[in-house]
Amino acid sequence: GQQVMQIPQYQHVQEGEDFTTYCNSSTTLSNIQWYKQRPGGHPVFLIQLVKSGEVKKQKRLTFQFGEAKKNSSLHITATQTTDVGTYFCAGDSGGYQKVTFGIGTKLQVIP
Amino acid sequence: DAGVIQSPRHEVTEMGQEVTLRCKPISGHDYLFWYRQTMMRGLELLIYFNNNVPIDDSGMPEDRFSAKMPNASFSTLKIQPSEPRDSAVYFCASSPPGYSNQPQHFGDGTRLSIL
Numbered sequence: 001g002q003q004v005m006q007i008p009q010y011q012h013v014q015e016g017e018d019f020t021t022y023c024n025s026s027t028t029l030s031n032i033q034w035y036k037q038r039p040g041g042h043p044v045f046l047i048q049l050v051k052s053g054e055v056k057k058q059k060r061l062t063f064q065f066g067e068a069k070k071n072s073s074l075h076i077t078a079t080q081t082t083d084v085g086t087y088f089c090a091g092d093s094g095g096y097q098k099v100t101f102g103i104g105t106k107l108q109v110i111p
Numbered sequence: 112d113a114g115v116i117q118s119p120r121h122e123v124t125e126m127g128q129e130v131t132l133r134c135k136p137i138s139g140h141d142y143l144f145w146y147r148q149t150m151m152r153g154l155e156l157l158i159y160f161n162n163n164v165p166i167d168d169s170g171m172p173e174d175r176f177s178a179k180m181p182n183a184s185f186s187t188l189k190i191q192p193s194e195p196r197d198s199a200v201y202f203c204a205s206s207p208p209g210y211s212n213q214p215q216h217f218g219d220g221t222r223l224s225i226l
Contacts, residue, residue, distance in 0.1 A: 031212050042202060045214035092212045096166060097142045101154040
């Protein structure tokens with residue numbers, strides 16, 4: 001079955017530093033979603049990428065979808081303590097709304 | 112608008128007991144998902160429904176787990192008998208209709224501890 005691999009699993013950064021998490025799929029994706037889960041909370045949808053090579057920005061967050069639609073990345077510029085949480089990618093290979101979540105990258109920001 | 116509502120928020124019970132988790136999806140959403148989250152395995156899809164019909168239950172660990180969706184506004188996930196390895200956070204999520212993937216809206220989860 002489809003696998004979605006995400007690295008790194010953990011990342012500690014000093015406040016103000018940049019952060020990037022990477023997602024790779026074993027199959028070509030129709031689209032990819034990104035979610036954020038705060039400690040003790042539930043996953044919250046951030047964005048969906050659909051087109052090959054697509055880049056989308058949300059304030060300090062930049063999301064990219066690879067040209068081959070098999071990988072994606074989330075980059076945070078100048079991290080803040082409010083960015084703390086686990087970031088998940090979720091890939092779909094077509095049909096029926098089902099997605100496969102990556103293991104997630106747990107981000108810790110040191111003030 | 113109300114989000115996805117799950118109950119109970121916390122459940123502590125002894126092994127062998129029956130556990131029932133409940134979920135009310137967002138009105139108008141016709142997909143409902145049950146996930147289990149653990150440190151070791153991350154977020155695993157157990158089963159999902161479309162218009163109250165189970166579409167894929169390949170993630171259900173074993174026969175001790177069952178899920179139902181009797182109507183568009185209610186679903187249950189039942190574990191009988193429960194075992195300590197079932198301890199996890201169980202999330203319910205719903206998504207609206209659409210030709211392609213739609214954002215999933217998660218409930219607050221049920222933190223389940225089996226002693």
